[in-house]
Amino acid sequence: MSEITDSNFEKASVRDTAFRVRMRRFFGVLQRLTSNPTTVVGLVLIALMLAMAIFAPWITEANTPDAYQMPRDWGAVRKPPGTPGHWLGTTNEGGDVFYGVIWGSRTSLQLSLYVVGSTMVIGTIIGSVAGLVGGWVDEVLMRIVDVFLSIPELIFALAIAAVLGPSFTNIIIALAMVIWVKYARIMRAQVIQIKQNDYVDAARVIGDSKLNIYLKDILPNAVTPVTVQATLDMGNVVLIGATLSFIGLSEAGIAEWGVLVSEGQAGIASGRWWASTFPGLMIFLWALAFNLVGDGLRDALDPRTEGR
Amino acid sequence: MNSAPKPESATSEVLLSISDVQKYYPIREGALQRVAGHVRAVDGVSFDIRRGETVGLVGESGCGKTTLGRVVSGLTDATGGAVHYNLDGTLSQIDHLQDLQARQFRRNCQMVFQDSFASLNPRHLVLDIVGRPLRVYNEASSGDLVERVVELLEQVGLGRQHLYRYPHQFSGGQRQRISIARALALNPEIIVLDEPTSALDVSVQAQILNLLNDLQAERNLAYLFVTHDLSVVRHMADRLVVMYLGKVCEAGETQSIFAAPHHPYTRALMAAKPDLDDDRAGENVKGLDGIVPDPARPPQGCRFHTRCEMATPVCGWEVDDVVRWLEDEPGMFEHLSGVERQSEFNAELAFDSEEAAAKLSMAIRSESVPAAMKSALKRLKLDGHKVDIEFEAVDEVQLTARDGGRLASCVLDPDEVAAKSQ
Amino acid sequence: MLDATQASENVASVRDLKVHFQSKRGVVHAVDGVSFDIQDGETLGLVGETGCGKSVTGRSFLRLLPVPPGILAGGAVSFRPHGPCTACEGAGCEACAKTGRRASGDQPVDLLSISLQDMRRIRGDRIAMIFQDPGKALNPTLTIGAQMSEVFLQHRTAELLDRAGLPPDTAGAVRRFAAQEPRFGDGLILKFPPKRGQRAKLQVALNQMVTEALAETQVPNPAKLMDRFPHELSGGMRQRVMIAQALACNPDLLIADEPTTALDVTVEARILELIRALQQRRKTSVLYISHDLSLVRRICDRVAVMYAGRIVEIGTTEDVFANPRHPYTRGLMAAVPTAGTARGKLAAIRGTVPELVDPPLECRFAGRCPYETATCRQNDPSLQPVSGGHSVACFIDHPTGSQDAPSFDRVTE
Secondary structure (H helix, E strand, O other), X not given: OOOOOHHHHOOOOOOOOHHHHHHHHHHHHHHHHHOOHHHHHHHHHHHHHHHHHXXXXXXXOOOOOOOOEOOEOOOOOOOOOOXXXXXXXXXXOOEEHHHHHHHHHHHHHHHHHHHHHHHHHHHHXXXXXXXXXXXXXXXXXXXXXXXXXXXXXXXXXHHHHHHHOOOHHHHHHHHHHHHHHHHHHHHHHHHHHHOOOHHHHHHHHHOOOHXXXXXXXXXXXXXXXXXXXXXXXXXXXXXXXXHHXXXXXXXXXXXXXXXXXXXXXXXHOOOOOHHHHHHHHHHHHHHHHHHHHHHHHHHXXXXXXXXX | OOOOOOOOOOHHHEEEEEEEEEEEEEEEEOOOOEEEEEEEEEEEEEEEEEOOOEEEEEOOOOOOHHHHHHHHOOOOOOOEEEEEEEEOOEEEEHHHOOHHHHHHHHHHEEEEOOOOOOXXXXXXXXXXXXXXXXXXXOOOOHHHHHHHHHHHHHHOOOOHHHOOOOHHHOOHHHXXXXXXXXXXXXXXXXXXXXXXXXXXXXXXXXXXXHHHHHHHHHHOOEEEEEEOOHHHHHHHOOEEEEEEOOEEEEEEEHHHHHHOOOOHHHHHHHHHOOOOOOXXXXXXXXXXXXXXXXOOOOOOOOOOOOOOOOOOOOOOOOHHHHHHHHHOOOOOHHHEEEEEEEEOOEEXXXXXXXXXXXXXXXXXXXXXXXXXXXXXXXEEEEEOOEEEEEEOOOOOOOOEEOHHHOEEOOOOOHHHHHHHOO | OOOXXXXXXXXXXEEEEEEEEEEOOEXXXXXXXXXXXXXXOXXXXXXOOOOOOHHHHHHHOOOOOOOOOEEEEEEEXXXXXXXXXXXXXXXXXXXXXXXXXXXXXXOOEEOOOOOHHHHHHHEOOOEEEEOOOHHHHOXXXXXXXXXXXHHHHHHOHHHHHHHOOOOOOOOHHHHHHHOOOOOOOHHHHHHOOOHHHHHHHHHHHHHHHHHXXXXXXXXXXXXXXXXXXXXXXXXXXXXXXXXXXXXXXXXXXXXXXXXXXXXXXXXXXXXXXXXXXXXXXXXXXXXXXXXXXXXXXXXXXXXXXXXXXXXXXXXXXXXXXXXXOOHHHHHHHHXXXXXXXXXXXXXXOOOOOOOOEOOOOOOOOOOOOOOOOHHHHHOOOOOEEEEOOEEEOOOOOOOOOOOOOOXXXXXXX
């Protein structure tokens, strides 16, 4: 029943332009995305947390000289939530939990953007090369990928971070080294599948250049699963990063949720639950939000639901 | 491979010439991916396409027709042989062309694919798809482009209102029109049509075939029409090339082949699908037994002899035929323990018991074996649990020239073929 | 081609069948008021183009439609299963083609309203179906023998016990095995004597029945074929297995949904020959669904032409092909290239199939029909007889009385 006649295009008119049609398609995806309630919940959460990160200096005054260092109020240690000036309480070392929660969102955003951004580019390039060139190049690249994939993510990242020494930058490097293989894998599979399509052959028959065929035919059709994976990883990266920080592979005293949980855990046994709970909750919400949106995106971009 | 004769044609008007083209795909085995053999998808095919004519390339699945179409359009490189293209009066080999000439060939040889959905990029608008060849060759400035595309769309029966739509918004027939418009954009001299209508309904197929004919008349296009559908090819093609298992088994003028097929395979193809207005439909329909043999080990002699109902003793009977026959015989193949070949025609079949070996040597003389195979048998010696079999060695059956510019590769002459099929 | 005595009996009749599909754009009337009979022992061809509803009609016999999005919007498919032959009481005689069964006065059942349990009993036993793609219809993880056995285990328990030399009232684990209703622990019981011997006997009988069924479709060496997996077979061979499986239980009705479309023509011819021979020998009725006119002409006794969810013409093959009365049937036949057609002069039907979302009250073919007049846009033609057994839904043969009724003489183009 896929027969389409002109009657379906009452909305479309002769005055259409390519731009308008493409915008319509984009809004179609957006509409499908927002028609799913759980995705909307995820989007709202992400928007709130992004706002938190962006407006951090206006919400709480930045610490000097380094805003990413927790301010220490040695006069008010182990204060419970509700204490004036420390709405979410303080840690054993007088760190303000509220400050940590707000500025921690900035740290997390940086972490996930750096890691996901760099790995997506590296993975896409390597995966494309493997898929396009094939032969022994493919073989060598994929064996390397297999080696990386054979070690559990967290343990591998932990080992790298441990070798590099405790610092936030090293966590970013460690995570990037672990995660790029996923994108390489996905991209290679996509490229191999798409380059067999007749429309790629059709472009070759026209005589278009290889670069053009890659950029126009292969890449745009291959990026959907990469985009979905990237969204999911925006959340997962923060989760793993926090784990590494918790173990102590990050610099002590920075405003980072994992570090804060670690700082507060000593007090949990004595009933001082707040120092670990609030940053822990933020990690949970961050990961949840991106996973919800990632799943929604997967459905919205599914070609089987698109356009029909 | 001695070069096979070609259908006669005056060189002056030859547009594209295929000579002894082979395309082998390696079969790799084991951990080291050693090449264990080759699938001979196309195995020495020669014919010419003249300016403005339609050559039909017919055969069933796996005969190599699609592969050959891809070789002609330059999508796949041939393993052996060559495709020559007429560039400004001289025939040049297409995989040796340099810059400007390569571009010239590329522009002049276009292709339309079977699956109209897969051959259009789902993320591109019709404007992008049809306009793309023009952009690649800087044929049209951006302002000019829309008008040029509309012109092309109108030639294939679409219009301006279709410019800004995606492929999935069209029906199968309309999508095939878009493919045709794209192929026409560079004003080519030849279009390879790979089963352009097999996915369409008959009423839509009729529209597309009419369109292709109109365009050919207008632009003096040459078509290489690849299809499995004889009724379509009879309607469309001036000349016909029938392929079976990588080789041409018959070629010539379409009308003359349909009037009197010289090869039993061509005859079988025609008999399998009678015309809609054929009054004898219903009674005279015949099919073929067995399956198409493995193209990695094509049969000796005539490749069709394993399924041919008029096979003779000189058609190339070989050891494989005995093994194939054994497979279909209840309670025999299980006892076969080994085949020791001296050649394709001579081997020792070892069985796990003397009883089974004796049973084979009895059975092979019985009625259940084709008479031609029995006559071709030179030696059959029972030796304990082994059977030594030797057939008359036969060369590959070549295409030979027949009357009226026809070619066929059959040991029988046309009258015999006609007589045997009664 | 039919015996006059049998022609009167219908094995199935479809009345005003309506199948709709819910889609984003609205309700698609995929099948919209289809009525026809399948006479006992005949082959009825159902032809039409993509999306005309022919497959949906065929599938609704066995309720093999996805619901939702499918909606059975109305109508009935009544099926009259064969009863024991009255002449020989099941022993097998000439009148019942040695099957021991023939069309009888049994009360017909409505396939659309019976319980799912009753439906299962009919599926594969009384009504069998073969599909276009035998590769998809066969289970890739089971050997041919194993999947063929299932049919017998499911529907032929009594015969199986009889063949194995076991009393028909065998109970317990062996019976449950034979009826394919295993219970926890049965596997263990069947592994040890005394049940073990009985099980072995059953297996021998089962293999025998499978071999016989396969041999009937002329596959070479059926015993060997039983150990093969579907992917090891060629398309033609798979379709033979499908046919063997479908005909294993002597169904009263076989629904063939484009069974040869995926095959090469030379193989197709053999499969058709086989279906035809088996059908004539067993007097099974066949509903043959296809888009291929020349094929339908070759093997069918009667033909129904479908267009846009309706039957537009139905009659004997000779009548329909020699004297097509509906412009669509004519158009379809003219669109097939034949020896006489001049190059580039194929009579294509203009336009495309209409949307079936809430179709307006007019002839569905209006807009594509060369004989169309205003009448066709105002009224919806129904299927009316033009001569004995030949009916057509067109105003050319059934004018409404208004002045501008269409006619074949008056071409508007």
